[in-house]
Amino acid sequence: MSFALETRDLTIRFGGHVAVNGVSCGFAPGTLTAIVGPNGAGKTTYFNLISGQLKASAGRVLLHGEDLSGYSAPRRSRRGIGRAFQLTNLFPNLSVLENIRLAVQSRAGLGLNLWSIWSAHRELIGHAEEVLETVALGAKRDVAASALSHGDQRKLEVGILMALEPDVFMFDEPTAGMSVDEVPVILELIRALKARRDKTILLVEHKMDVVRELSDRIIVLHNGALVADGEPAEVIASPIVQEAYLGVEAAA
């Protein structure tokens, strides 16, 4: 089977500490894989290695068989690896719409256009407005991103990734810190995205009910290494997961 995304022996060391340790894993196109594990297991670092925010000490990242290992973060993004961040990471003094529009503009490859007026590209603005509606931020269009509530900032974070329309979507705890009534908006988006079956989704998530419902497959990271991989029910039921991590998670 050919993978949409694959990592081979992906490793990063910080001094003596091995944060991600030889993780080899392939992600089939059109599937949603949840990545679970305790805090400090290396989930976010694994994401950073895939999207290029960190350079791997060893190992490779392949997208549709193309080796991206030597590519910078922007180049990987243009190739189709999209990323939403765990810690909200926006353009604080720009409007909500502009935050999204910049993603749309990047996808349209218009960044180095110096001569036209940005607002004359109506189609980009129109597309950004559509995305804004899907993350339920239409009413906040002209507000500065920094003025949004935490929950709305999380929605905007996801909205930016949606606007980028990558091949591989990477969500890093998209609902972290959101109030209960805001979570469904995000989950509905991910569910709809998954239903399209043309995008590959990686999801780091702590809420086990969410993971159980959404994922086609679960992989477990522990101390930077891949320790379990399989069907959701099977992985969740496995003694190692039950004992080591999910017992703690379920109690929390």
Add this chain to the structure above:
Amino acid sequence: MLSRIFSGDLPRSRMLALVLIAIVGALALAPFVFPGAKALNVAAKICVFIVLVASFDLLLGYTGIVSFAHTMFFGIGAYGVAIALTRLAPSWAAIAAGVAGALALSFGLSLLIGLFSLRVKAIFYAMITLAVASAFQTFASQLSEITGGEDGLSFRVPEVLSHGFVLGGHSILGVPVDGKLISYYLLFALAVALFLLMLRIVNSPFGRVLQAIRENDFRAEALGYRTVVYRTFSNVLSAGFATLAGALLALWLRYNGPDTSLSFEIMIDILLMVVIGGMGTMYGAVIGATLFIVAQNYLQDLMKLASDAALGIPLLSSLLHPDRWLLWLGILFILSVYRFPAGIVGRLRTRSKSHSAAQ
């Protein structure tokens, strides 16, 4: 139509629009409404500095790059014209050669500085530009055979622009159509064109990316924007406009030396102008440059009047002595930064926003 000329970026505040119209109107009519050589010199200097400060705003206000090498590029433009006109006959071709040479040198230097050092952290970049600019300044004054050293270069300009030239005895509203008038309007027209061009650049899709990089370069990269490329472009463009501003200054003064275009004092002045006017607004350059240069030239006169009026009062009189003008300028600057951290333009825009919200 109007919106297209201003690249869709109108002042967005009635008060600001009025102030801008007043400034541009005064500059446009300066030879007719402000008689005297000094007034015209001040007006010309304002035109040059609007371009220079706007080009610095492109870098500092829009891209968030702190550079101290901006006067280096300003100086390169001024020296380019000065050297060409000193060595060659005073012709348009010589001016073109000087400007082209200066632009090429600025392009090379800004590209080099950009590519080598825009990857490092902001503070180191500022240090590097400081070092390069100091080296260049020393270099320019040492190469006195070419640059005239500390004395600078005086040169002749094409006849149409020279002060002796009079266009067939014509006069408009009692003002003779001479080389000075033609020079001023040439300068004014070019300054307007360059300003509008920069306004277009910051409002292009490219300009929006610059602002994104200023806000969060990490996120801009994650969106697929190669920030090094954008920063370098911004550096090169800003240097190019500063070079052209320098060329305009030299043509107007028919002289160039280290103190008129290269000195760090000017660097500080530009910094103050862009901060007082409002960073990242472009229009701030117009207001900042006008206020600062008018204060620089007339604050002393004003203080002399005040000082004479307060002659009987011991401390006040000496505080208002014309020699203390820098003190007052400093106080004005500190107050303006305290009161309007977003500059005058930012302040006016917030005010008009809260006004319209109240209605």
